[in-house]
Amino acid sequence: MASLLLDPEALSGKSVSSPPSSFDLFFDRLFRGLALAFAWLTVALLLYILWEIGGKAVPAIFNHGFAFVSSTTWDTNAGQFGVLPEIWGTLYSSLLALLIGGAFGVAIAIFLTQDFLPYQLEVVFKNTVELLAAIPSVVYGLWGIFVVIPVIRPVAEWLHSTLGWIPFFSTSLSGPGMFPASLVLAIMILPTVAAISRDALSAVPPKIREAAYGMGATHWEAILKVIVPTASTGIFGALVLGFGRALGETMALAMLVGNSNQLSISLFSPANTLAALLALNFPEAGDVEVQVLMYAAVILMAITLLVNVCGAAVLTYATAGATGARK
Amino acid sequence: MNSPDAIHTADSTAAPRLEKSLSDPRTLASVGLSVITAIMAVIACIPLFSVLIMLIWRGGARLSWQLFTELPPTAFEDGGGFGNAIVGTLMMVGIAAVVSVPFGVLAAVFLAELRPDSKLAETVRFCAKTLTGLPSISRGSFRLCRRRLVDRHVFRPGGRRRPFLVDVADGDVDSGGSHEDGAGSHERGRLRHGVYARPGGVESGAAHRPARYVDGSDAGGGSRLWGNGAVALHRSL
Numbered sequence: 001m002a003s004l005l006l007d008p009e010a011l012s013g014k015s016v017s018s019p020p021s022s023f024d025l026f027f028d029r030l031f032r033g034l035a036l037a038f039a040w041l042t043v044a045l046l047l048y049i050l051w052e053i054g055g056k057a058v059p060a061i062f063n064h065g066f067a068f069v070s071s072t073t074w075d076t077n078a079g080q081f082g083v084l085p086e087i088w089g090t091l092y093s094s095l096l097a098l099l100i101g102g103a104f105g106v107a108i109a110i111f112l113t114q115d116f117l118p119y120q121l122e123v124v125f126k127n128t129v130e131l132l133a134a135i136p137s138v139v140y141g142l143w144g145i146f147v148v149i150p151v152i153r154p155v156a157e158w159l160h161s162t163l164g165w166i167p168f169f170s171t172s173l174s175g176p177g178m179f180p181a182s183l184v185l186a187i188m189i190l191p192t193v194a195a196i197s198r199d200a201l202s203a204v205p206p207k208i209r210e211a212a213y214g215m216g217a218t219h220w221e222a223i224l225k226v227i228v229p230t231a232s233t234g235i236f237g238a239l240v241l242g243f244g245r246a247l248g249e250t251m252a253l254a255m256l257v258g259n260s261n262q263l264s265i266s267l268f269s270p271a272n273t274l275a276a277l278l279a280l281n282f283p284e285a286g287d288v289e290v291q292v293l294m295y296a297a298v299i300l301m302a303i304t305l306l307v308n309v310c311g312a313a314v315l316t317y318a319t320a321g322a323t324g325a326r327k
Numbered sequence: 328m329n330s331p332d333a334i335h336t337a338d339s340t341a342a343p344r345l346e347k348s349l350s351d352p353r354t355l356a357s358v359g360l361s362v363i364t365a366i367m368a369v370i371a372c373i374p375l376f377s378v379l380i381m382l383i384w385r386g387g388a389r390l391s392w393q394l395f396t397e398l399p400p401t402a403f404e405d406g407g408g409f410g411n412a413i414v415g416t417l418m419m420v421g422i423a424a425v426v427s428v429p430f431g432v433l434a435a436v437f438l439a440e441l442r443p444d445s446k447l448a449e450t451v452r453f454c455a456k457t458l459t460g461l462p463s464i465s466r467g468s469f470r471l472c473r474r475r476l477v478d479r480h481v482f483r484p485g486g487r488r489r490p491f492l493v494d495v496a497d498g499d500v501d502s503g504g505s506h507e508d509g510a511g512s513h514e515r516g517r518l519r520h521g522v523y524a525r526p527g528g529v530e531s532g533a534a535h536r537p538a539r540y541v542d543g544s545d546a547g548g549g550s551r552l553w554g555n556g557a558v559a560l561h562r563s564l
Contacts, residue, residue: 111368143377
């Protein structure tokens with residue numbers, strides 16, 4: 001430094017720093033422009049997809065109107081199409097999956113962030129749970145057929161025979177059905193929920209936790225009354241994202257849900273979901289059926305969009321009051 | 328006053344009980360919840376091992392070198408493998424990465440560096456989230472309708488680079504190319520893969536890099552944007 005200051009060349013105006021060259025400026029502008037363009041493209045892409053699928057669905061929307069959403073028959077030969085059972089199945093399976101996967105995901109997130117384990121073990125657990133996300137959907141489908149259904153069948157039979165008066169257990173499990181599908185779906189969304197909740201929980205400043213201990217709280221009093229409420233917006237975001245994933249999950253559900261057009265609250269009866277309907281009917285669909293399936297795709301996207309918008313709205317509403325507790 | 332008895336009584340009444348005891352409901356609740364959480368975490372790890380064991384048990388016997396190199400057998404023939412599928416997967420993943428990485432990374436730089444608080448950034452974040460939630464089957468129907476495919480990018484808010492792998496695998500299943508014949512379907516399938524293979528969390532990665540690197544890059548005389556972008560990218564990798 002001293003030598004630089006005393007250097008006669010540096011003193012005479014020649015310094016190590018220089019204004020950006022014209023190439024630098026050009027590159028700068030190019031980089032900025034590209035980033036802006038790709039940001040806009042993201043928006044354009046979503047609009048384009050909506051427009052494209054919506055456009056294909058227009059004839060079916062005019063032909064079938066609201067009856068499509070409220071009727072329960074799907075008969076290609078008679079030209080009767082209704083997706084009420086599929087809408088019900090989609091929402092029901094996703095909600096069940098969110099209940100199971102959400103509970104486990106948040107529990108794992110707490111377990112991995114609140115000093116229950118030595119650091120090395122934490123890493124092992126974290127990686128194991130994240131590896132669940134690396135299993136392809138179709139392998140989950142196979143696993144459901146070969147492992148999950150045989151394992152839960154005796155339990156389901158017992159529940160049906162002893163507690164059959166409860167609507168949830170009112171039918172017997174004949175193989176594929178709502179419960180095995182939801183169970184596998186829960187496992188599929190578990191890594192998403194766990195990873196994002198974990199981020200939210202570890203973003204809670206240690207000071208807050210230490211203050212809670214200092215006030216005499218036990219480990220779990222601190223977690224449940226201080227840390228989880230502080231991280232609640234992040235955890236809520238994780239649940240919304242998990243729900244979104246569950247709504248659109250296709251392959252495992254197509255293999256496990258039973259593909260039966262019926263409305264039933266029973267956990268063990270076969271059902272159907274919108275995504276499974278699309279996956280199974282597209283390959284053999286004729287022109288008319290393709291339009292109808294596009295209508296179904298529009299409904300599925302509308303549900304997904306609604307969930308996202310509601311999630312975003314709740315997040316904005318929740319963070320508006322407590323700007324300090326973001327994430 | 329100073330008799331040992333007096334000291335003893337003062338001790339037993341005034342001094343707080345410092346050791347934990349399970350008979351205290353608060354401690355009991357705490358320990359109970361810890362045990363339940365630990366059990367839940369262990370249960371959550373079971374599916375992974377169950378899937379692995381199932382795959383090895385059911386498919387392990389057929390594992391051999393020719394499985395990876397040969398073509399699938401024709402009907403009524405033994406042997407063969409799925410070498411073509413492996414090559415196809417690798418090509419798809421490669422092309423998908425080439426198409427999607429610049430898209431995702433540049434949009435992420437925009438979100439994290441250029442104008443993080445602008446209306447556009449908010450819109451883009453919302454669209455990216457929606458695209459993530461968009462059912463893969465709708466993307467498939469989109470492809471089915473539109474024979475040429477425009478690429479699209481998906482961020483995983485809060486995700487890691489992990490979804491890269493996940494989504495490629497995911498896309499494999501329902502890429503739909505298998506339902507069509509001809510070379511064109513392969514091409515479309517590959518392009519469609521670009522939709523999935525956004526390395527997730529680029530935005531969160533870029534947003535989490537320490538600000539001092541960017542400041543340092545400014546101080547170092549780097550032109551503002553290029554310096555920031557390059558340093559931020561480097562850090563978030």
